[in-house]
Amino acid sequence: MRYWLFKKEPKNISIDHIEEKGVQNWHGVRNYQARNFMRTDMAIGDKVLVYHSNSEPSAVVGLAEICSAPYDDVTAQDPDSYHHDPKANPDNPIWTQIDIRFLERFPTPVSLEMIRSDPSLQNMLVIKRGMRLSIQPVEAADFEIVCALARRAV
DNA sequence: GCCAACGTTGGC
DNA sequence: GCCAACGTTGGC
Numbered sequence: 675m676r677y678w679l680f681k682k683e684p685k686n687i688s689i690d691h692i693e694e695k696g697v698q699n700w701h702g703v704r705n706y707q708a709r710n711f712m713r714t715d716m717a718i719g720d721k722v723l724v725y726h727s728n729s730e731p732s733a734v735v736g737l738a739e740i741c742s743a744p745y746d747d748v749t750a751q752d753p754d755s756y757h758h759d760p761k762a763n764p765d766n767p768i769w770t771q772i773d774i775r776f777l778e779r780f781p782t783p784v785s786l787e788m789i790r791s792d793p794s795l796q797n798m799l800v801i802k803r804g805m806r807l808s809i810q811p812v813e814a815a816d817f818e819i820v821c822a823l824a825r826r827a828v
Numbered sequence: 829g830c831c832a833a834c835g836t837t838g839g840c
Numbered sequence: 841g842c843c844a845a846c847g848t849t850g851g852c
Contacts, residue, residue, distance in 0.1 A: 681838095683837095683838085705847075706847095707847095727837085727838060727839085728837080728838050728839075729838095732839070786839080803844090803845080804837095804838095804844075804845040804846060805838095805845095805846095806836085806838070806846060806847080829852100830851105830852090831850100831851100831852100832849100832851095833848105833849085833850090833851100834847105834848085834849080834850100835846105835847090835848085835849095836845100836846085836847085836848100837844100837845085837846080837847100838843105838844100838845100839842105839843100839844095840842085840843095
């Protein structure tokens, strides 16, 4: 099993949305590296840290799991979509999405600052300068540490 | 295939 | 809202 961090501004998709819907399609990814993670490296059951970016504070706020195979992100073909890509069409959908299932909301969100100040989490991609990937692989050890921090009672 | 210009991301 | 850092685009 692999571990991932999915980043989104909460005004687009938040842990509230994911909990409410139970299953959330993760659409709107328009970066080839992030797309290729979905296409080739993810499997059903992989665990996903849900991260709120551009937030107060930006933080890992919950846990989900991959619950579908990758499939076409048709919002790319919709001229009215915020995520429209004029190069995408049914013969060449270009972009991919995947479904995640809500598992848990963390009692203690793990903020960027907490990750940055934890000596054992210094390899996490999310704190790397200039890191903008919206889908990032996470090491198993880092995943366990983040979950342990997040599940502490406040 | 280089690389400058541009648009976007996202922390602050 | 600012702006550093990055990915993408397109002229050459």
